[in-house]
Amino acid sequence: MTATSLHGVEIDGITKLYGDAVAIQDVSMTVSAGEFVTILGPSGCGKSTLLRMISGFAEPTSGDIRVGGKSVVGLPPYKRDTAMVFQDYALFPHRTVAENIAFGLRMRKVDKSEIARRVEEMLELINLKDFGKRRVSEISGGQAQRVALGRALVVRPAVLLLDEPLGALDMKLRKQMQAELKKIHRELGLTFIAVTHDQEEALTLSDRIAVMNAGCIEQFDAPEALYRRPVTRFVADFVGGANLIDAEVGPAGSLLINGKPLAEMPADIIGARPVGSAVSIVVRPEILSTSAVGENDLGVQAVVTEVLFSGPVQQIVGRLADGKTLVAHESALKPSLTRGETVTFSWNKTLSWLVDR
Known part of the structure; x- marks a missing residue:
C-alpha cells in the first residue's frame, strides 16, 4: 500500500x-x-x-x-x-x-x-x-x-x-x-x-x-x-462566537487596553509578537464573569445594556467605552444585573487567546 x-x-x-x-x-x-x-x-x-x-x-x-x-x-x-x-x-x-x-x-x-x-x-x-x-x-x-x-x-x-x-x-x-x-x-x-x-x-x-x-x-x-x-480573527468570531477586545502588546508580557495595562499574559499567548503589536483578545462568553466595580481590577468596565434569560444561563451584554460590546454567559441562578449598571467584566487570562488585528 x-x-x-x-x-x-x-x-x-x-x-x-x-x-x-x-x-x-x-x-x-x-x-x-x-x-x-x-x-x-x-x-x-x-x-x-x-x-x-x-x-x-x-x-x-x-x-x-x-x-x-x-x-x-x-x-x-x-x-x-x-x-x-x-x-x-x-x-x-x-x-x-x-x-x-x-x-x-x-x-x-x-x-x-x-x-x-x-x-x-x-x-x-x-x-x-x-x-x-x-x-x-x-x-x-x-x-x-x-x-x-x-x-x-x-x-x-x-x-x-x-x-x-x-x-x-x-x-x-x-x-x-x-x-x-x-x-x-x-x-x-x-x-x-x-x-x-x-x-x-x-x-x-x-x-x-x-x-x-x-x-x-x-x-x-x-x-x-x-x-x-483560532489562528485568525475570522475563525475566532465565526466558530462558536467570541468577544474580541482590541489591545496592544505592552512591555514585560502585558496587554494594554486603551493604554491601561490589563494584566501579565502567559508567554505562549503573547508568542513572538513585539511590543506595540495590535491584537484582539479572544474571550469566549462562558469564561467571562461580572462583578461590581472595585471588586476586580483585572478586567474591563462596561455598561450593562441587556440581560437575556435563555434557560440555564443568562446572557449579560455590556457596552465598552469605545462602543463595542461584550457578552458573558453566567448561571441563571446568579442575581440578575440591571440595565444601565456599570460592572467589571473579567476572565481567567490563561483561557483567552490572541489574534492579530
Whole structure:
C-alpha cells in the first residue's frame, strides 16, 4: 500500500473559476481514511462548490483531487467511489423507502437477492426496519433524512459526502440525527465529509473542521483547537462566537487596553509578537464573569445594556467605552444585573487567546 492510499481524499491546489469570479482559490487539504471532516463557513464562501468538485458534479479549473490515492478529476460521479447526500434529499416521493434505498444498487445492476439483503441491513442500520414498504411521501422529515443517508451508504462508498444534511430539520431532531450520524460513522468506519454553516453542528460531529472564508481555508484543525486557539480573527468570531477586545502588546508580557495595562499574559499567548503589536483578545462568553466595580481590577468596565434569560444561563451584554460590546454567559441562578449598571467584566487570562488585528 502506498502512502497516499492511506488518505481518504486529497485536495491539491484546487481553484474554481466561474468566468472572472473566483469561487475557490488554491485550496489544499488531506482527509485521512475513516475521518469525519466538516467544511464550515458562511453562505457564499465556496464550501458547497468544494464538495461538488469532490463528488464530480463540478470540475476544478486547476488542481487535482485524489480518492484513495487515485486522481478522480474528469471522472463522472458514479466512478469516484463516493456517494452524496443532498441538502434536499432528492428522494422519489411516490416510491417506497426500500425502493429509494435500492436505487443506486439497481443502477449498478446488482443481483436482486443481494439488493434485498443489503436494503434490509440498511433499514436496520438507520432504524427504519418497519418502514420499508411506506412511501417517502408518508414519512417525516427526519425519517426522509435517514432514507437519503441509507441510499448513499448502501452502495458502500469509500467516501460519504453530506451537503447540509440536517439543514431542513428542527433543532430537537437535528440533535438526535447528529448523534445517529456519529454512531453510523463509528460503526462503518467510512470517510465522511460534510458541509455546514452551523458552527455547533460542526463542533459536535467532526474529527477535524476546515473553516472557509472567501474561497480559502483559514484553518483546518480539531474542534477544540479551533475553539480554543483560532489562528485568525475570522475563525475566532465565526466558530462558536467570541468577544474580541482590541489591545496592544505592552512591555514585560502585558496587554494594554486603551493604554491601561490589563494584566501579565502567559508567554505562549503573547508568542513572538513585539511590543506595540495590535491584537484582539479572544474571550469566549462562558469564561467571562461580572462583578461590581472595585471588586476586580483585572478586567474591563462596561455598561450593562441587556440581560437575556435563555434557560440555564443568562446572557449579560455590556457596552465598552469605545462602543463595542461584550457578552458573558453566567448561571441563571446568579442575581440578575440591571440595565444601565456599570460592572467589571473579567476572565481567567490563561483561557483567552490572541489574534492579530
